[in-house]
Amino acid sequence: MTSGGTPRFSTAVLRVLLPDAVRDDALDELRDGYLLRVARHGRAAANRWYRRQVPAFAIRVRLAILTGGSLAPSSEPHVPESSLSGSERMTTILADLRYGARAMVRNPAFSVIAVLTLALGIGANAAIFSVVRTVLLRPLPFPEPDRLVQVWESRLDRGWNQSSFTHANFWDVQDMNRSFSAIGAITFGSINLAARDNPELLSVAYVTTGFLRALGVTPVAGRVFADGEDRVGADQRIAVLSHRLWTTQFGGDRSIVGRDVTLGGQAYRVIGVLPPGTPWLDAGDLFMPLRRGPNDDRGSFELTVIGRLARGVTIAAARSDLNRVASQLAGQYPEAKGMGVTIQLSDGWVASDSLRRALWVLMSAVGFLLLIACVNLANMLLARSTGRIRERAMRAALGATRGRVVQTAIAESALLGVLGAAIGLGLAFGVVRLLRAFDPGDIPRLADVSIDGPVLAITLGAALITSIITGLAPALRTPYHDIVAALREGERSVVGNRRAVGLRGALVSVEVALSLMLLVGAGLLVRSFGAILDVDRGFETENRVLFNVTFPNPQNDADAQRLSALRTQLQARLEALPQVKDAAAVSIGLLRGTGTGMGFAAQDKPSPANDAVPWAGWRLITPNYFRTLGVPILAGRDFNTEDIISKPWRVVISHRIAERLWPGENAVGRQLILWKGQQESVAEVIGVAGDMRDWDLADLPSYSVYMPFNGAGWNPSTFVVHTTAAATAIVPIVRSMLAELSPSSPISNVRTVDQVVGESVAARRFTMLLLAALAGVALLLALAGVYGVLSYSVSRRKTEIGMRMALGASRSSVLRLVVSQGMRPVIVGLIVGVLGALGLSRYMASLLFGVTRLDAPTYAGVAALLTVAAVLACYLPARDAMKVDVLTALREE
């Protein structure tokens, strides 16, 4: 504000006497009156007039406020520069942008660091947001997805709240429900595609005709299954191709529709091609009709069921409708006793709960990172603005309004923001490509992730908002009330400095707290990952390879016997190889996360009727399966070639089953009820094997029941081979063996056991590495913040430090002084960060394994790491302080 030549003393007195809210306005009006009077009556008269007004003005204004309330303008919507025309305003903005650009060029180091800081925060956000958007937020590729639901059977009396459907129950529910416009079931199998060189194994999704109709799928060519094509007697040999198979095997040729393809030795007519997409549309290479048979049973739970709610039907209504159907069935059929249903929305179809959780944790992490970047930038701008206080005071003195000063500051920081966003987007493109390259395999839609329009828009918006907010703080600190002081004292101006230093310290605390939280999160994941790799798997991995062999699908018992014989022969030939120590086959490979299961019970120990039936995974195995995987037989014996499935029922059980049913007793020779609650076969326990974590490393060792593979027509077989050296080297040998034994049988899924273990934790590794990388960047930014604040304050205190040293302060005491000053906000940040991490870690609990979310070593380690790093960041400016030359420092004053 300019005094306009008004008597200085009176003006100063008035300024003291007037209330804040009206001070500027009042002084302006008095100045206006003064200037008019100078023009009319001369300066002396004007001065007299002005002095007379001082007490009157102060008293009247105060009185008016006392009696009638505030005098602040009631309507401040008028833009301060309302008298500027649009084009004038544009000109000032352009000028400000030019000015900002010049300022950036003048201070390249500052600009580069500021832009990079922003780019890191923005790039990480754009990348992770594009993943979240594609994986979690993009709607399902079906019309009206909110009407789609998944339906499960339940048997609360057996403790199952979600189980697959049995065939017969599904068909009855389809016929009897009143809630769905379409309902369908899907189950999975495989079939060989005859190809020139190597037969290829295709996955088949068997679906009822209601399935694709419920999804509302429109085929890209041909048609989907019509009503009635799942009835007995309908044409069996028809197939719908998945989009993937259509493009890879048939070159996207539309004329394939209506032609025959040879599958499993038989001709199938292609009737249509599905659009691309996930879920369901990629559930199989081929879709074939799932038929309703006359003998469909209610005992084996095999079908996944989805439905489309009829318009206007709520989930709750559908639930009670289906439960009505279920209780009707339960009353009618003994196998359906206790049947109920569970209905779930289609939300979870694309991403599992844990993936959802992991992505939101990552999204929060990049949010934190952006916050840290903003804080850093605000800190840098504040530091610079303190240095440029004289400049702004000068502009104010020359008549710039607060609005103009703010506009200039925003133009500068918006420039930084736009540049940061541009580079950040470049970074994001790179990160997204990297993510796709490191696809852990179980993140759906990851291949579709891209930086598209909305991500671009949100990124730019975020960049502008961030930079404007960070630019605002220093601009608002223009010293309007003490222009003269600011002009005179420049950077050393006391005005606002104490507050600025406090603000910058607080910002450092925020940075430290945020990065500590990120580091704790990353630390917990790293420790979980270590724990999961260290967990006692129960089986050996070294020099062991797994592969699937798909024999021709058996059509009858004789085929099944032939298949079983082929399997035995292949095993025998493998064992005969000099480089093979052991070989075996199993119905389901390791760590698949899913598998076959059954309820079990001890025949000699009837369990209370209401107890939940324990659930075991079961596997068919050849003799030597345990030895091949290095699993001990704890009691009894392994299977031999004489043991044949179900003739009679003989089983090997895992140690946990023995401990549960016959704790402290010998389990061998006992009778075990298999498929408790279903067909209830009674089997003799012939052996007890060591426990394995063979479903999921993060689970407890599974309850496992093993039955002889011998005699079973199960397809495909997973072979496990333990070799003396590099295990995969035997694969070509296996191929040539198979070419002799069964030329049409493909070999697939070749993996060393180490690879299988690695793949089973790939998603964890993915999340862990990402979070660790983010935490690392956050740590760097926070340290840069600590360093920046401290080195700035040291440079400002050179004189003081020089004085202290001149007066005899030792170097170590100066060091202590500076470091302790720098560490104060760090320690505040550490405390806040630990508290925040304690609170926030609860959202990660489900992602952890083997550590609790309150894991003390993680917290302590992270706090120690941050402390050491921060002390180092403080040491550099402190060392500079000790180098202060007393004479130079004093001369600068």
Added chain:
Amino acid sequence: MSRTALGEFEHHVMLALVRLGGRSRGAPIVLELETATRRAVSPAAVFVALRRLEQRGYARSSKREARPGEGGRGSREFQLTAAGKAKLAESRRTFERLWGTGDPVAEPS
């Protein structure tokens, strides 16, 4: 919005605003009133009155940049709102009704 009648001083300030082209800063109003009333007018009184008028919705204000050549910083500029103009017109009609058509008092010379 207050339905009370205008105070005499407020009335004067509004009329001065009208005479100044409907738009003015505080200081010219003070001079205008001094010219019209031939008395010293307190800028503080005008200052308070303008803000009360604004609070009652009869005037609005904006802070503006100094125009080129004006020097210094701009100060607050006031203008009457539609409500303010209506209020003025209403009080004029009230006065006219009260005065009637005759000339009940002799104009002091």
